[in-house]
Amino acid sequence: MVIELLKIVCVKTIGDSFVKDGYLNKQYCSDIVNSLSNQLILENNTLYVLDHLVNTIRRIIYLTNSNTGRNIDFRIKNRRTAGLIKNNPFEKITKSIETIAVYIYDKNINSFETIYVDLDIDDYLYIIFSLFPKPLYNLFSKNIGLIKFTIVGFTGFLVNLITLYVSTNLYSKLASYEFATMLGSITSFETSLLWNFLLHEYWTFRDRGLKHDKVNLVIRWIKYHIGSIISLFSQVSIVTTLSGYLHYPLYLSLIIGVLTGYISNYVFSSKITWRR
Structure with missing residues (x-):
């Protein structure tokens, strides 16, 4: 299933120069959803994600759940087209290789929601670690x-x-x-x-x-x-x-x-x- 314009959780992160007053505007969120339409899959109210986004999304979902009391069912699917995969799918939109943001649930196509999640030093450390090769990320995040x-x-x-x-x-x-x-x-x-x-x-x-x-x-x-x-x-x-x-x-x-x-x-x- 290709994702349409769903309710969106937008998360402020390191590369947030495109954020005004701590919030993403509607157009940016729409652009991001469109850019991810071939990478995220929503089936039976479950968010599926390709494995190259696993660490990023797991962290963002954790932040969203802990800060908003929401609960997202998260599962992994293997990557499909290796040649189309980038380390950071948000780079083209935000112009920053360090930007990590967004996630999606709720099939109500007419609704739109932005949630501000304030990151602390620990969160930034995890985000920085997510830029490292997977073995280093696992080593650092567990310690x-x-x-x-x-x-x-x-x-x-x-x-x-x-x-x-x-x-x-x-x-x-x-x-x-x-x-x-x-x-x-x-x-x-x-x-x-x-x-x-x-x-x-x-x-x-x-x-x-x-x-x-x-x-x-x-x-x-x-x-x-x-x-x-x-x-x-x-x-x-x-x-x-x-x-x-x-x-x-x-x-x-x-x-x-x-x-x-x-x-x-x-x-x-x-x-x-x-x-x-």
């Missing part, structure tokens, strides 16, 4: 928590570095440079730790439904401190053992130490600090 943890860790490193330079310069005006460096290191460590903790609390592990009252926040803050100290200890131990005693190159022992500390910190945070 989104680890990727978010890595992003937070990188920003924490930048906070640590900036705070170290600023605080050391300030302390050096009041004490010797050696003492100022020590105080600066402590200050930068605690500042980056607080930064990371807040991002993990309200972003990385926010989907775990934990209570954010003062008591639970303090408990998790203490646990996170313990996990970070364990991570630091494992890193120092590995570097000392490999380079100090076994005479491996310093850069190699540091890489192994950082990776080990990172993994131990993630496991501790995921399984203990922010345990469900």
